[in-house]
Amino acid sequence: MATETETAETQSDDQEREQGPLERWVGDSISDPNRAYRPMFWLVTVFFLFTTLFPFYWLLMVALTPEGQLQDVWLTPNGFNPGVFIEVFEILPFHRYMFNSFVIATVATLVVLVVASLAGYVFGRLSFPGKGPLMLLVLLVSFFPPAAFFIPINDLFNTQFAILEPIMQDGSLYNTPYALIIPLSAIFMPLAIFILTTFYSQIPDGLEDAARVEGTTRLGALFRVIIPLSAPGVATAGVLTFIGVYNEFFFSFLMTDGQPENWAPILDGILGFQGQYQTLYNAMAAASIIGVLPMAILVVVAQEKIVSGLTAGGLKE
Amino acid sequence: MARVTLDGVTKRYEDVTAVDDMNMEIGDGEFVTFVGPSGCGKSTTMETIAGLTQPTEGTVHIGDRDVTRLPPKDRNIAMVFQNIALFPHMDVYENISFGLRLRNYEKEEVDRRVEEAADIVQLEGMMDRMPEEMSGGQRQRVAIARALVREPDVFLMDEPLANLDAKLRVHMRTELQRLHRRLDTTIIYVTHDQAEAMTMSDRIAVINAGSLQQIAPPLVCYNEPANLFVAGFIGSPSMNFVEAEVGTDELETENFSIEFDPATTDGLAPGDRVTVGVRPEDVYLDHTADGVEHSTGLIDARTDVLEPMGNEVFVYLVTGDDAETSMEVEGGAATDDQLLMSVDPDTEIDIDEEVKVVLDRSRIHLFDIETGDALRHGLVEVATTGSGTPERGVGDSD
Amino acid sequence: MARVTLDGVTKRYEDVTAVDDMNMEIGDGEFVTFVGPSGCGKSTTMETIAGLTQPTEGTVHIGDRDVTRLPPKDRNIAMVFQNIALFPHMDVYENISFGLRLRNYEKEEVDRRVEEAADIVQLEGMMDRMPEEMSGGQRQRVAIARALVREPDVFLMDEPLANLDAKLRVHMRTELQRLHRRLDTTIIYVTHDQAEAMTMSDRIAVINAGSLQQIAPPLVCYNEPANLFVAGFIGSPSMNFVEAEVGTDELETENFSIEFDPATTDGLAPGDRVTVGVRPEDVYLDHTADGVEHSTGLIDARTDVLEPMGNEVFVYLVTGDDAETSMEVEGGAATDDQLLMSVDPDTEIDIDEEVKVVLDRSRIHLFDIETGDALRHGLVEVATTGSGTPERGVGDSD
Amino acid sequence: MPTDAPERGRLAPVVDWMENLSEAAYAYLLLTPAFALLALIAFYPLAATFRMSFLEDQTRGAEPLGGFVGFDNYVNILTGDARLARQFLDVQLTSGFPFVELGVGFFQQALFVTLAFAILNVLFTTLIGFGQAIVLDKDFRGRRWVRVAVIIPWAVPIVIQGMIFYLIFQPTVGFGADLMNWLGLFGSDPLASSQDSFFIILIADVWKTSAFMALLILAGLQSVDRSLYNVAKVSGASAWQRFKLITFPLVLPALLVAMLFRTMDAMRVYGLIESTAGCTTVPSLTCMVVEALFGGTRIFGTAAAVAFMTAAIIGVFISIYIVKFRDQEGGVY
Amino acid sequence: LGSADDDTIIIHSDTDFQDIRDTVQETLWEAGLDEDISYEVRAAADDTEQRRQDIQSALQAGRSTPDMFMMDSGWTIPFILREQTLNLEEQLSGEVLDTIENDYLQASVETARHPETDELHALPLFPDFPVMLYRRDLVEEAGYDTEGWATEPMSWQEFSEVVADTRDQSDVDFGFTTQAAAYEGLACCTFNETMSGWGGAYFGGVDNLFEAGDRPVTVDEEPVLDAIRMMRAFIHGQEDEHALEGYEQIAPTSIVQWIEDESLGPFQNGNAVAHRNWPAFGIAETAGEDDFGEAIGAMPMPYGVTEEESEYEGLGGSRVALGGWHLTINPSTDKIDECAQILEAFTAEEVQLTMFEEGTWFPPNLDLLESEEVQEIEPLNRYTDTLQALGDRAVPRPVTDIWNEQAAVIAIEVHNAYTGQKSPEEAMEDLRNRLERSEADVEDVNAN
Ligand SMILES: Nc1ncnc2c1ncn2[C@@H]1O[C@H](COP(=O)(O)OP(=O)(O)OP(=O)(O)O)[C@@H](O)[C@H]1O
Ligand SMILES: Nc1ncnc2c1ncn2[C@@H]1O[C@H](COP(=O)(O)OP(=O)(O)OP(=O)(O)O)[C@@H](O)[C@H]1O
Numbered sequence A: 001m002a003t004e005t006e007t008a009e010t011q012s013d014d015q016e017r018e019q020g021p022l023e024r025w026v027g028d029s030i031s032d033p034n035r036a037y038r039p040m041f042w043l044v045t046v047f048f049l050f051t052t053l054f055p056f057y058w059l060l061m062v063a064l065t066p067e068g069q070l071q072d073v074w075l076t077p078n079g080f081n082p083g084v085f086i087e088v089f090e091i092l093p094f095h096r097y098m099f100n101s102f103v104i105a106t107v108a109t110l111v112v113l114v115v116a117s118l119a120g121y122v123f124g125r126l127s128f129p130g131k132g133p134l135m136l137l138v139l140l141v142s143f144f145p146p147a148a149f150f151i152p153i154n155d156l157f158n159t160q161f162a163i164l165e166p167i168m169q170d171g172s173l174y175n176t177p178y179a180l181i182i183p184l185s186a187i188f189m190p191l192a193i194f195i196l197t198t199f200y201s202q203i204p205d206g207l208e209d210a211a212r213v214e215g216t217t218r219l220g221a222l223f224r225v226i227i228p229l230s231a232p233g234v235a236t237a238g239v240l241t242f243i244g245v246y247n248e249f250f251f252s253f254l255m256t257d258g259q260p261e262n263w264a265p266i267l268d269g270i271l272g273f274q275g276q277y278q279t280l281y282n283a284m285a286a287a288s289i290i291g292v293l294p295m296a297i298l299v300v301v302a303q304e305k306i307v308s309g310l311t312a313g314g315l316k317e
Numbered sequence B, C: 001m002a003r004v005t006l007d008g009v010t011k012r013y014e015d016v017t018a019v020d021d022m023n024m025e026i027g028d029g030e031f032v033t034f035v036g037p038s039g040c041g042k043s044t045t046m047e048t049i050a051g052l053t054q055p056t057e058g059t060v061h062i063g064d065r066d067v068t069r070l071p072p073k074d075r076n077i078a079m080v081f082q083n084i085a086l087f088p089h090m091d092v093y094e095n096i097s098f099g100l101r102l103r104n105y106e107k108e109e110v111d112r113r114v115e116e117a118a119d120i121v122q123l124e125g126m127m128d129r130m131p132e133e134m135s136g137g138q139r140q141r142v143a144i145a146r147a148l149v150r151e152p153d154v155f156l157m158d159e160p161l162a163n164l165d166a167k168l169r170v171h172m173r174t175e176l177q178r179l180h181r182r183l184d185t186t187i188i189y190v191t192h193d194q195a196e197a198m199t200m201s202d203r204i205a206v207i208n209a210g211s212l213q214q215i216a217p218p219l220v221c222y223n224e225p226a227n228l229f230v231a232g233f234i235g236s237p238s239m240n241f242v243e244a245e246v247g248t249d250e251l252e253t254e255n256f257s258i259e260f261d262p263a264t265t266d267g268l269a270p271g272d273r274v275t276v277g278v279r280p281e282d283v284y285l286d287h288t289a290d291g292v293e294h295s296t297g298l299i300d301a302r303t304d305v306l307e308p309m310g311n312e313v314f315v316y317l318v319t320g321d322d323a324e325t326s327m328e329v330e331g332g333a334a335t336d337d338q339l340l341m342s343v344d345p346d347t348e349i350d351i352d353e354e355v356k357v358v359l360d361r362s363r364i365h366l367f368d369i370e371t372g373d374a375l376r377h378g379l380v381e382v383a384t385t386g387s388g389t390p391e392r393g394v395g396d397s398d
Numbered sequence D: 001m002p003t004d005a006p007e008r009g010r011l012a013p014v015v016d017w018m019e020n021l022s023e024a025a026y027a028y029l030l031l032t033p034a035f036a037l038l039a040l041i042a043f044y045p046l047a048a049t050f051r052m053s054f055l056e057d058q059t060r061g062a063e064p065l066g067g068f069v070g071f072d073n074y075v076n077i078l079t080g081d082a083r084l085a086r087q088f089l090d091v092q093l094t095s096g097f098p099f100v101e102l103g104v105g106f107f108q109q110a111l112f113v114t115l116a117f118a119i120l121n122v123l124f125t126t127l128i129g130f131g132q133a134i135v136l137d138k139d140f141r142g143r144r145w146v147r148v149a150v151i152i153p154w155a156v157p158i159v160i161q162g163m164i165f166y167l168i169f170q171p172t173v174g175f176g177a178d179l180m181n182w183l184g185l186f187g188s189d190p191l192a193s194s195q196d197s198f199f200i201i202l203i204a205d206v207w208k209t210s211a212f213m214a215l216l217i218l219a220g221l222q223s224v225d226r227s228l229y230n231v232a233k234v235s236g237a238s239a240w241q242r243f244k245l246i247t248f249p250l251v252l253p254a255l256l257v258a259m260l261f262r263t264m265d266a267m268r269v270y271g272l273i274e275s276t277a278g279c280t281t282v283p284s285l286t287c288m289v290v291e292a293l294f295g296g297t298r299i300f301g302t303a304a305a306v307a308f309m310t311a312a313i314i315g316v317f318i319s320i321y322i323v324k325f326r327d328q329e330g331g332v333y
Numbered sequence E: 001l002g003s004a005d006d007d008t009i010i011i012h013s014d015t016d017f018q019d020i021r022d023t024v025q026e027t028l029w030e031a032g033l034d035e036d037i038s039y040e041v042r043a044a045a046d047d048t049e050q051r052r053q054d055i056q057s058a059l060q061a062g063r064s065t066p067d068m069f070m071m072d073s074g075w076t077i078p079f080i081l082r083e084q085t086l087n088l089e090e091q092l093s094g095e096v097l098d099t100i101e102n103d104y105l106q107a108s109v110e111t112a113r114h115p116e117t118d119e120l121h122a123l124p125l126f127p128d129f130p131v132m133l134y135r136r137d138l139v140e141e142a143g144y145d146t147e148g149w150a151t152e153p154m155s156w157q158e159f160s161e162v163v164a165d166t167r168d169q170s171d172v173d174f175g176f177t178t179q180a181a182a183y184e185g186l187a188c189c190t191f192n193e194t195m196s197g198w199g200g201a202y203f204g205g206v207d208n209l210f211e212a213g214d215r216p217v218t219v220d221e222e223p224v225l226d227a228i229r230m231m232r233a234f235i236h237g238q239e240d241e242h243a244l245e246g247y248e249q250i251a252p253t254s255i256v257q258w259i260e261d262e263s264l265g266p267f268q269n270g271n272a273v274a275h276r277n278w279p280a281f282g283i284a285e286t287a288g289e290d291d292f293g294e295a296i297g298a299m300p301m302p303y304g305v306t307e308e309e310s311e312y313e314g315l316g317g318s319r320v321a322l323g324g325w326h327l328t329i330n331p332s333t334d335k336i337d338e339c340a341q342i343l344e345a346f347t348a349e350e351v352q353l354t355m356f357e358e359g360t361w362f363p364p365n366l367d368l369l370e371s372e373e374v375q376e377i378e379p380l381n382r383y384t385d386t387l388q389a390l391g392d393r394a395v396p397r398p399v400t401d402i403w404n405e406q407a408a409v410i411a412i413e414v415h416n417a418y419t420g421q422k423s424p425e426e427a428m429e430d431l432r433n434r435l436e437r438s439e440a441d442v443e444d445v446n447a448n
């Protein structure tokens, strides 16, 4: 650990954004002995790449192995069946499952970010009586295995509420996207609240003050200054929530009957390849690789938001 | 109406009282400068006026409204922060126009105002720089421009020019005064630059340790300081202070005496001890003292240190025969046998020279030795002293 | 050995050249001040010396070592940052002792040094405050103390006193000079305060738009500025500039003429145009001009604006008969028919009064009208001019 | 989203009203949406579950729960008399250190398995996550793709994560069982052995959740004001010292949040176990809750009690962090 | 948002059923179902556990859809006991009830009745039972005559010798592959049938299967222990001190982490001699044209002791675990009548045959396997005689309201014994204690 850190840290010495990395490397390695660490840095990077990607690579091999030949898969698939990536859409309307998950995750992420931002602002920047206990109460939710919520929620969401009658088929939330968005938002809320609390609390008061003097409300300052400046934290909370909801298993199973047209999420799709005695591992693998793609895109997009050192240059203190 | 009134404002932090029972009334359209040593509570007072800090006690009025509990956005103020506080995620244009955009001004109006402000602070052509790509002074100018574009009732400026070079500072001063005249806005200003305070303000508020010492026009503060603190704080280099005992017709200091009739002053009697104050520019070499009408007798001194400043030279004198060359030269804070004198740069004078000096009696101040309160300004009554006539700075004179 | 040598140092950002081919040699133990307008590249030059920025071109040597590629930690420097940059998670003590703790000093040694530094910056008793609980000036003092505790080869101080009040600033100046003497460290200093630059430095480096204009002792810069920029930049208020045509035995400006023999100066011939520069303190009312040995003839003028500064008064004069009252008074940047004069506060003078003034010919500067380079300092040769003898500031004189 | 322009008409009274609230009232107001949502989805169900935990199990009949039995369900769980395949706590004590029978028996205790899993998991994910975050914090060509690569395990659904490792350690399918057996680390059928499976699950979970740590720590790293590094460099700090004295303390709040949630998640591990070795091989606390609830035999009272016991244990374990948060200067608690 | 229009009956089932829905619907109508009544299949997960949980939460919440559920015969009774099914005796005609009583595989029907009242609460849709598949080609190459193996069970001892010998003679790695992971399948099926073949039982014979509480726990009796010892011999060979003497080492140790899918792999890849699995799956995956075709043989499960040697009635001899699925009606549905009609239509012979043709679901009336239609279905037609022979040998698991709880414990302890973590005696002793405690719990409750 220590060596890794040191190596990596050393790279940042004299880091200059306006020079190309290669140019820099060539220049630096001639005159600076620290450059000797660079190969170490790449070694560490490659190590991480290997360890994180290998299982994924192996998953790809499983996907490419034709059904029924799942034997001795090591570095190459046992057989070669790229068609599986199309088959998964033929066996099941997998795209619909993906769409469902995508919509649910997007909405839930927005809900979580907005609601948790308010709470994070309060916990991170205001002081008021009962702050500690309330934070603990938020945290408390995460002490419980999701199953602990099962029975009451199952009853609740299958209860028919007259007010819902006009919107929902039979007045219950079951089999509607709300049945997923609401509980999933709540379940991922504590994490988001804690992340945002941490990041919001680190934005110097001076910037919020400046915004308020310029004429924003406290909330205005939150949305215009604190949130943009906490971009890394907000993006992280968003990515974690999105991925979490997208892949959520427990409530998804509970709140829909698994039909794609009833907003069943992607996991129902993936598990749709599981039979009573037999599992279409190749299809499951292919499906999950396909299912992970939106996330990879999301990460690429979100990280554009994670701009380094945003707070630099604003304050003199 | 943008009178600003502070009524018994006190701000206490856990262990510090940053502002202590501050009472102050700043007139509509007045330009008031807060001065005082570092940490005396200037910024805190400003933050209270801005609404960024809730006073522990007391009330703040702007105009006739009690704004003590009003959020900053409803106070119609603009502020230049001491710590600059640019929004790091916005470029110069966005920073400057922030307040305007919040108020949904038309795009053209915003552009026009931003351009004008950028022009004033000489930042044309930097509109799309990010704060981190600018020099310290440039950042400070953006902060000023951000306040300038607004047309608030009250401007609060906390050391807005601290990081600017002399020339730019002079330019900015003029611009601020022009603005002040044009908008007739109330301006509350903090600066450590005495010249700035002197030339720009209608009144100066001298603050020490959280409490207001004097609020008066600049020359009054200079010529008739309310107490020892103000006397010592205003003017650079600082006033010379010497302890003295009141005699029957003189003030007896350790090394020299000054002609003085205690009867002319209430509450002073022979035998009392007082602090005598005299500014360096009121100390003269005997041969240049021609113009001084009411000079003291000759005082023997030895030059200790010379500090040439270009347009004047500060001479550190040691009075008294047994005085050794002082070990310490603390700018202006002379000990009892030290005396600081300012002379023309042409004056021929050398280190360790024995000289004779005189003081201008009409410019000698007496202070209570315990409380520091001013007892008397000028040992003789002179008609022409500038005191009492609040002359205003350059801003008024053209 | 802590000579600092810059060799053709250039720093380019995407669209800006912050430092442009800077060559400079700063001697071991020398105190050099960088001055120049905001954004001229002072901080960037410092960062290059500190190793925080890699120059685009050129090399930096400290002592005999080429440190251009050396990380900052191996350069043995201490720096006070313009943006202060205290560690927000450390209290005052931890901030100040940071550099020492890094080097595993003994606890007692650390305590001793921190205490000493805190004493110098007058922050005793604040050791366990967090940065956010301090005033602007207090933070700045912590930043200074953080540099002071170290005993580096080179001190880099970027406007360390910008947020301090006059008194504290004078105190800090003295302390810094003392420190300089005691440690004999090389100090590179940035300030916008001319007095500071004048009194503290062995040499002043005047920078404009990234390039070095002049590096010389303060009085040389003041009395013999290398070019128009330096002449205008050093001295406050700024030097008066008037365009003139060289005649056979005079300089002919628009509104008056000055006796001058072009033959005494290489490269000047009648008919050439030059810029004439004269400082406000070298302009005298005719009746106070007794001491001026080489005065010009009387010049007719009208007082336009008076700016009383406490210890002196600036008088804005308009020369020429047809001149209207100037619309603009840009501090010191007088137009051709404006002339700024500084007089004693006792002088009796009023606005809109017709006066006659003279200039001190020994203090008149001539500059090339195109390049701005100085052609001549003083129209007569005077033995006593301070020029050529690099007098040093107060630091040397006691 | 609330507006801030004073000129905006209709919302103005609301905005004014909000602005003029005292800090505490304002705080409570902004917390309302979050707590409303939590009340509906979390607090209400938990209260109902809590009530259930005091009622008797009813394995047959229309009514799922019987009469009030006080703490019986809890007592049964602690004494090992509950109707659960694996017991919560079923320690064999020994006379020698560490006074608990380790080895096979150890890995069949839900409590110990869970605690050991959580501790090791948090330890490894923190170390690896930190390393990854530091790599990702650097500017280098291709960083964006490395970042995606590092984060991708987190995007893999748990069932698939389980499937990958299940298949890797399936002797005829993957290479894992043979490889580890050859290395002498595992027996020949790792997924049938509690001990081997424990480590498989640990590896699988570290693989996936390091990304979580990395992501949060990375965000923390990127929020550090870069100018502080300049100060530290000039003060003479080496890379390691900068890390220790600047980076680490400034990232600590984010790190603590990451570790806190990682701990809680690790202590609730279930899905991964279910999709690899199965709950009978590696029992965790949540396994017990789920099995009690969904095992087919209707023992809801017991299930509720196990859930609350689990929460209590997590709560106790988590209190370490809460103390830490309190210590944290400017921390959130 | 619901997909079904209001008159359609929704059946909670799996994708297999969904795939054949149209054909089956047609057949139902042909069998006399009211043309207005149609149904739709809602495919839940195919995993039996997840389906059970799914149904459980639907019924728990009192949801009115789906209208009918397809339930595993292994866990229908708990639902019946929790009053989450409809009593079919009140819904179906006497004629239909008679058919079920008389023609249906009785072991199967037993798991569809209320254990206390004996009333029918579910309609058996199809039964299922595993077969022992073997590589006839290899065995014959090794010099064995497989004549009669299809219907005549052999003893485990003989089986182990044949398999071991064949394995050694051919170049396959494994002899016998089966499922022995610690999962429900071990308790309900693989161990259950092995134990039954040795004349052992969990709760003292086949009469005590469906009512928990007052029944003996007999897991530590010799036949049970012998079954375990035999398996230990299969897995660990004779070096194992607890191995039953005279039995060869024929199974890879990996079977202790295998369930159906994994265990099939080696056999499917031609790397094992014999393999125990569910026919619909095992045969379909291996005996097709493209696979081993005729080289795959099937036989009834071998036996440990003969029926006569067994202490308990109906045990000993070749025994197979009973699987299969039932249909039940959701008590909360508004369409009870329609559901009942559908159920009745499912009892029609042509429907049963269609289900076999289309989905290889055995007709609950096993006699239908002899029908001509069946004889045309490749490759299953080659194995019908074996399959038919199995019907009588099927032993249901002892499903009660607490069976799942007990199954978990059984799986753990048997697995412990298989893997050698405990000796057979130790494991069964522990198991007996746990089971007795569990039985006592219900007894307490019922006594209240
Ligand atoms: N990161 C950057 N990107 C682009 N331009 C920059 C960057 N940093 C500094 N500059 C520019 O370089 C020039 C020199 O900046 P520098 O900070 O050295 O000025 P300075 O002399 O210290 O000014 P000041 O007195 O205002 O602090 C400025 O014009 C500034 O805008
Ligand atoms: N949050 C705080 N907690 C405790 N003390 C504080 C806090 N903020 C300010 N102070 C103290 O209050 C006093 C006044 O601070 P203030 O910022 O008003 O000073 P100032 O006059 O602006 O000084 P400067 O000229 O140095 O900026 C100082 O002594 C400061 O240390």
Ligand SMILES: [Mg+2]
Binding pocket: B042, B043, B044, B082, B158, C135, C136, C137
């Ligand atoms: Mg301040």
Ligand SMILES: [Mg+2]
Binding pocket: B135, B136, B137, C042, C043, C044, C082, C158
């Ligand atoms: Mg700078």
